[in-house]
Amino acid sequence: MKTSLDNDMNQAYExxxxxxxxxxxxxxxxLSHFPVQHKQxxxxxxxxxxxxxxxxxxxxxxxxxxxVIIMAVVLSIIFMDKSVTNVYAIEQTIKAxxxxxxxxxxxxxxxHDDIAKECWLEFDPNGQAKNVRINWSxxxxxxxxxVWDRNKTKILxxxxxxxxxxxxxxxxxxxxxxxxxxxxxxxxxRLYGRQAKGEVEMEIERPRSKSEPIIVTATGFGDDAKxxxxxxxxATNLVTSLKxxxxxxxxxxxxxxxxxxxxxxxIDSKMFSLDEEVSGGLKVIDTRIQDIGLAQGNxxxxxxxxxxxxxxxxxxxxxxxxxxxxxSGIPSPGKIEQGWGKLxxxxxxxxxxxxxxxxxxxxxxxxxxxxxTVEIEKDGNEVQQQLKSFKIRPVLGRRERWGFN
Amino acid sequence: xxxxxxxxxxxxxxxxLVRTVLTGDKAAYEKLYxxxxxxxxxxCYDMTGNLADAQDLAQDVFMRAYKNLxxxxxxDRFGKWLVGIARLRCREWLRRNVQLHNKRVxxxxxxxxxxxxxxxxxxGLLRKMIATLPDKERLAxxxxxxxxxxxxxxxxxxxxxxxxxxxxxDRARKHLKQLMQRExxxxx
Numbered sequence: 116m117k118t119s120l121d122n123d124m125n126q127a128y129e130x131x132x133x134x135x136x137x138x139x140x141x142x143x144x145x146l147s148h149f150p151v152q153h154k155q156x157x158x159x160x161x162x163x164x165x166x167x168x169x170x171x172x173x174x175x176x177x178x179x180x181x182x183v184i185i186m187a188v189v190l191s192i193i194f195m196d197k198s199v200t201n202v203y204a205i206e207q208t209i210k211a212x213x214x215x216x217x218x219x220x221x222x223x224x225x226x227h228d229d230i231a232k233e234c235w236l237e238f239d240p241n242g243q244a245k246n247v248r249i250n251w252s253x254x255x256x257x258x259x260x261x262v263w264d265r266n267k268t269k270i271l272x273x274x275x276x277x278x279x280x281x282x283x284x285x286x287x288x289x290x291x292x293x294x295x296x297x298x299x300x301x302x303x304x305r306l307y308g309r310q311a312k313g314e315v316e317m318e319i320e321r322p323r324s325k326s327e328p329i330i331v332t333a334t335g336f337g338d339d340a341k342x343x344x345x346x347x348x349x350a351t352n353l354v355t356s357l358k359x360x361x362x363x364x365x366x367x368x369x370x371x372x373x374x375x376x377x378x379x380x381x382i383d384s385k386m387f388s389l390d391e392e393v394s395g396g397l398k399v400i401d402t403r404i405q406d407i408g409l410a411q412g413n414x415x416x417x418x419x420x421x422x423x424x425x426x427x428x429x430x431x432x433x434x435x436x437x438x439x440x441x442x443s444g445i446p447s448p449g450k451i452e453q454g455w456g457k458l459x460x461x462x463x464x465x466x467x468x469x470x471x472x473x474x475x476x477x478x479x480x481x482x483x484x485x486x487x488t489v490e491i492e493k494d495g496n497e498v499q500q501q502l503k504s505f506k507i508r509p510v511l512g513r514r515e516r517w518g519f520n
Numbered sequence: 521x522x523x524x525x526x527x528x529x530x531x532x533x534x535x536x537l538v539r540t541v542l543t544g545d546k547a548a549y550e551k552l553y554x555x556x557x558x559x560x561x562x563x564c565y566d567m568t569g570n571l572a573d574a575q576d577l578a579q580d581v582f583m584r585a586y587k588n589l590x591x592x593x594x595x596d597r598f599g600k601w602l603v604g605i606a607r608l609r610c611r612e613w614l615r616r617n618v619q620l621h622n623k624r625v626x627x628x629x630x631x632x633x634x635x636x637x638x639x640x641x642x643x644g645l646l647r648k649m650i651a652t653l654p655d656k657e658r659l660a661x662x663x664x665x666x667x668x669x670x671x672x673x674x675x676x677x678x679x680x681x682x683x684x685x686x687x688x689x690d691r692a693r694k695h696l697k698q699l700m701q702r703e704x705x706x707x708x
Contacts, residue, residue: 120697127646128665130571131558138575139553142582143546213572241569304572 137311205307205319205331208345211352212300215242219377220297224255225369231255235382236294242301244294246387262387263290267403268511271389277447278393281402281512285478299354299375306333306343325349342367353378398447407444408510408518417469419517420483420507424466427505427519428489431460444510444518462490464499472506479508534673538595541586553582555667556599559677560606562662566651567610577613581606599677603659649699657692664689 216238224231230252237246247263249256260271267282268290295301309315310333320330329347334340342360347353356374360367385391393399400407409426411419423442430439436448436456445451469483476482485505490497510516534555540548560581564574585605592601650661656678663674675685 120693120700123643123646124661124665126643127650128558128562128662130647131561131565131574131666134575135554135557138557138579139550142553142579143550145579145583146546146549146586209572213570 134311205303205317207352208303208329208331208347208354209300209307212303212354213242215298215300215353215378216240217377217379217382218299218375219380219382221374221376222297222371223374224371227252227254229254231371234297235386236298237382237387238298242298244291244298246382246384247290247294248386260389260392262389263287264387269389271393275447275450276396277398277400278389279400279402279511281510283512284514286511289478297373299357299373302343302357303345303354306331306345309333309335321349328355341370351378400444402510402512406516407441407513408516409442410516411509416481416483420469420485420505421466423507423517423519424485424487424505425463428460428463428466428487431455431458432462442518458489458500459492460489461492461497464488464490469507476508478511482506482508534598535596538589538592538598541589549586552598556602557582558666559599559662560602562666563603563606563659564610565647566658567607567614569648569651573613577609578606581609584609597676599673600679603677646696646700649696652699653692653695656688657695660685660688661692661696 218234218236218238220234220236222231222234223229232252232255233250235248236244239245245264247261249261249263251257251259251261257272258274260273262269262271265287267280268286269278269280271278306315306317310317315333315335318332318334320332322329327349329349331343331345331347333343333345335342340362342362344358344360345354346356348355354375356372358372359370361370362368409419409423414422427439427442430436430442431451434456436451439445439451439455440448443451465488467486469485472482472484483506485507487502487505488499489502491500493500505519507517507519510518534552537548537552541552557578560578561571561574564577564581565571568574568577581602585602592598594601650658653661659678660674663677667674667677671682671685675682678685678688680688
C-alpha cells in the first residue's frame with residue numbers, strides 16, 4: 116500500500132526524470148564525436164583510405180573537393196553562427212550565474228521615473244537568499260528599510276521613528292519567493308525551462324561587437340502574455356537587466372526593469388544589520404519577545420477582530436494611550452495621542468460586522484475589515500463620526516495574537 | 521511518478537545492451553541512458569545539492585562510461601560500474617570547487633533554518649534530507665524509487681542480498697521519517 120511518504124518520495128524523485136529526452140539527445144549528439152574506440156579506428160582508417168584513393172586521384176576531383184570544402188565553410192558561417200551562438204549564450208549565462216553569491220540590484224517601476232527599491236542580496240551556494248536588505252522608495256514602500264535573514268526580519272521606518280523585529284512564518288517564505296523571482300540566475304533558468312516546455316518563444320541577438328550586450332527576448336503565449344527582455348554582458352555572460360512587458364490590447368506595455376549590478380562584490384555585513392543606523396529615541400518593537408495585540412485564544416477570527424477594535428476604542432475613551440498602542444501595535448503611545456487622541460472619542464456607537472477585504476492580503480489571508488461609528492467631542496458638542504475601516508489581522512511573527520498596525 | 525523502466529528490467533539485458541553498444545549500435549546506449557540517467561542524477565545531486573550541476577555531471581558520467589565501455593569487465597554490472605564512475609566524477613568536481621566543499625553542511629543548516637510550509641518546498645526539503653542520509657541508505661532509496669520494481673537490479677547495484685537490500689531500505693525510510701518528523705516539530 117502506498118503511504119504518504121511514498122507519495123512524497125515519488126514527487127521528490129520526479130525531478131531526476133524530468134527533461135530526460137532533451138538530455139539524452141544532447142548526450143547522443145556529443146557522443147557522435149566519440150565513437151567507441153575500436154569502431155572509431157576502423158571507420159577513420161576506411162574514410163582516409165577512401166579519400167586518398169577516390170577524391171585525390173586526379174586534378175578534377177581535387178578542385179571539386181576544394182569547392183565543396185569552401186561551400187561547407189561558407190554555409191557553416193551563415194547558419195552555424197546563429198544557431199550555435201543562441202544555445203551558447205543562454206547556457207553560458209545559466210552557468211555564469213551559478214557562482215553568484217552577492218548581488219546589488221535596482222528596480223524601476225513604469226509608474227515612476229525614480230528608483231522604486233534597491234536591494235543587496237547574499238546567497239548561499241544553492242542560490243537561496245541568505246541575507247537581504249531592501250531600501251524602499253518613499254513612494255513605493257514608505258521609505259522603509261528592511262533587513263532579512265532566515266531567522267528574523269527588521270523594518271526601520273525613520274519617518275515614523277520605529278524599528279520592528281519579528282520572525283514570521285508567512286513573511287519568510289514570501290521573502291524567499293520574492294528573491295527567487297528577482298534572482299537573475301533563477302529567472303534565466305525559469306525562462307529556459309519554459310522555452311523547453313514550449314511556453315515561451317525565445318529570440319537571441321548576439322552582436323558581433325563584444326562590447327555590446329546580448330539581447331534575449333522571451334515572449335509568452337496567450338492573451339495575458341508577458342514579454343521579458345534580458346540584456347547579457349558578452350564578456351561575463353551575466354544578466355545586467357531584466358525588463359518586462361505585459362500584453363494589453365495587442366501591445367506589449369512596459370512594466371518595469373530590474374538592473375543587476377555588482378555581481379559577487381562582497382557586501383559589508385553592516386548592510387544587513389541596522390545597528391549603526393538606528394538613532395536614539397527610536398521606538399523599538401520586537402514581537403518575538405513583546406506581546407503586541409490581543410491573544411486570540413478560542414475566539415474566531417471575526418470575534419477577535421471585533422474585540423481588538425472594541426478594546427482599542429475603549430482605551431482611547433479612557434485616554435490610556437499605552438494600552439491603545441499595545442493593542443494596535445502602533446509603536447508609540449505618543450503617536451496615538453497625537454493622532455487618535457485629537458479625535459476625542461467619548462462613546463462607541465456601533466462596531467460593524469467583520470468582513471473580508473475586497474482584495475485579500477497575501478501576507479494576512481484572514482484579515483478582517485470592520486467599520487465603526489463613534490461619538491466624538493467636537494466644538495463642545497458630541498457628534499457621531501464614522502471611522503475609516505479598521506483592518507484587523509494577526510501580528511507579524513505572533514499569529515496567535517491580533518492587532519491592526 | 522512515471523517510472524522509466526518496468527519489472528522486466530534484468531541484469532542480462534544490461535549485458536546484452538552493453539555488447540550491442542560495443543558493436544557500434546548507439547541506440548542501445550540510449551536505452552542504457554534512459555534506464556540509469558535518473559539514478560545517476562540523484563547520486564550526483566547528493567554530492568552537489570544542485571540539480572543543474574547534477575545534470576551536467578551525469579552527462580559527463582555517461583560520456584566517460586561510453587568512452588571506456590570496452591574496459592567494463594562484467595557488462596551485467598553496468599549499473600554498479602556507472603554509480604562508481606558517478607561518485608568518482610563528483611569527488612573530482614568537489615575537489616575543483618573548494619567553495620562547494622561546504623555545500624552539504626550548508627544544506628543541512630538550511631533545512632533546519634528555513635521552515636517552508638508550501639508543498640513544493642516540503643518536497644525540496646525531503647530531497648535535501650535524503651542527501652544527508654548515509655551512503656548506503658541513500659542509494660537504497662534512489663534505486664527503489666528510480667529503478668521501478670526491479671529489486672534484483674537495485675540489489676545488484678548495491679552488492680547486497682535481497683533481504684539485505686530490504687533491511688537497508690527499511691532503515692533508510694525510518695531514518696528519513698524521523699528526520700522529517702523532527703523538522704515538522706521545529707516548524708510548528
